[in-house]
């Protein structure tokens with residue numbers, strides 16, 4: 001069962017949420033899910049953009065009040 | 080020679096570094112981008128703090144550039160190490176508190192470390208000789224090469240033909256003759272090249288890549304240092320300097336007054352760490368008080384804050400004063416008339 005890593009980036013401004021997500025994703029095997037909790041709406045743009053350039057997949061984005069959750073799945077292609 | 084040479088390109092999000100990366104990619108080099116977050120970067124977050132409805136699309140320009148180029152981008156947090164660059168720049172500051180030359184040396188040094196760790200072959204930057212008066216002069220280029228430790232693995236493809244050949248040129252990884260030959264302050268050649276390469280959009284920060292080139296920001300930072308009695312800062316300090324109105328009516332304290340709901344929400348996150356004023360009688364800003372305010376100071380702070388809410392013309396405006404430690408209490412004040420506001424208070 002691939003691992004799920006939760007990253008708490010609430011109250012951090014961009015680009016910190018994406019930096020935290022990148023740090024969590026580093027060297028993780030494909031299938032790992034990184035769940036980033038954040039409050040800066042900039043992350044809705046940055047984390048998917050970061051995922052695209054690294055070949056990872058955003059499997060879910062959720063907004064509940066001020067809380068934003070972005071779930072990234074690490075892909076094979078990202079060496 | 081490596082099978083396919085690999086370069087790490089410093090990507091700021093502006094046009095020059097985008098072009099530099101691209102011309103090297105076009106020569107068959109594998110390029111990945113690196114972008115450094117110092118805490119002072121001009122980024123989408125300043126829009127994000129302001130009202131969401133009014134904010135322009137919030138994008139990270141460096142990531143956007145990476146997408147245009149189709150390369151990976153590694154965003155590196157250098158907040159802690161960068162402090163020494165800002166606090167003790169060996170080569171001094173530019174027009175404001177921007178330590179550009181030290182900053183370049185530092186960033187190239189970090190890129191060089193990254194390059195060695197990841198087994199890449201050389202470094203690419205978008206620098207152009209003569210582009211900026213202080214940090215991009217012919218005389219500063221060798222300083223950056225030397226002090227960063229990168230020496231001749233540092234290639235500035237946009238102006239390489241005006242410089243001694245670097246390792247990637249000598250090794251034939253990059254054909255020097257096919258590179259552009261830009262110099263000087265004109266932006267026209269860059270724009271022409273961008274168009275030729277099919278780019279239709281790019282961002283071009285006017286002053287530079289960070290808030291340290293901004294006069295008003297630098298004034299707030301220098302005020303912070305003066306009143307702390309030392310040149311030091313934490314990330315929260317320098318982020319807060321980007322948010323709200325900063326008003327210093329006294330050596331003992333300053334106010335940070337939110338300018339809209341978005342900033343109010345951001346400042347909310349700091350309520351526990353600051354004495355603050357919440358306007359009760361009228362819609363109005365959240366006001367943080369930084370420093371040690373005595374009861375008279377709190378009264379003055381409230382009178383100033385009252386000017387920024389809808390009760391600015393009212394007889395009285397009511398606040399809750401919430402100290403960091405201790406019980407909140409009500410404060411009722413007459414808004415300060417504009418004639419009593421000293422313009423020098425506004426940082």
Ligand code: SF4
Nearest residue numbers: 178179182287288289
């Ligand atoms: S503008 Fe800011 S980020 Fe750019 S070189 Fe100068 S100090 Fe560094």
